[in-house]
Amino acid sequence: MRGRLLRFSCLVMSVLLGGISFSPQASAKEPKLESSDVMIPSGDTGIELFVRNKHLAGRESSPDKILIFVHGATYPAETAFDLPIEGVSMMDLIAMRGYDVYLVDVRGYGRSTRPVEMSQPPEANKPIVSTKVAAHDLGAAVDYILKKRKVTRST
Numbered sequence: 001m002r003g004r005l006l007r008f009s010c011l012v013m014s015v016l017l018g019g020i021s022f023s024p025q026a027s028a029k030e031p032k033l034e035s036s037d038v039m040i041p042s043g044d045t046g047i048e049l050f051v052r053n054k055h056l057a058g059r060e061s062s063p064d065k066i067l068i069f070v071h072g073a074t075y076p077a078e079t080a081f082d083l084p085i086e087g088v089s090m091m092d093l094i095a096m097r098g099y100d101v102y103l104v105d106v107r108g109y110g111r112s113t114r115p116v117e118m119s120q121p122p123e124a125n126k127p128i129v130s131t132k133v134a135a136h137d138l139g140a141a142v143d144y145i146l147k148k149r150k151v152t153r154s155t
Helices: 002-017 077-081 090-095 131-149
Strands: 033-041 048-056 066-070 100-105
Touching (some): 048 077, 048 090, 048 131, 066 090, 066 131, 090 100, 100 131
Antiparallel strands (some): 033 048
16 A cells, blocks of 8 residues: 555656746746634544745635645654745645645644644653544545535545
């Protein structure tokens, strides 16, 4: 499963980035983007997740053009995908191609709620955000996006 997901992610990135100009100068003809930040419930008491959305201003993408970024175990999603380099981020580039782009921080990262264990000495707790917990948080973000966009989960 992990191998298929990795191959799919690489395929998505190569398709999305094909033909994108990484020109540092913004053009007056470039489309305008809308951006919004929300905190959503994780499904666990006291834990909220940070979700950012960017898309072309005044337009909604088709359901097959929704993309969600989730970070790895080191940096939050904002610094990985929405950090402007010479004025434009990876998230911006993909949104300008007509995609409805989201990013999510799992608990304990970025702007998402920090579990109470994070205020205790590290030796007092086992690792806090396991793969299972991160997958749960990603699932909460996916459910939020599907409901917001009125899209059904495909198989």
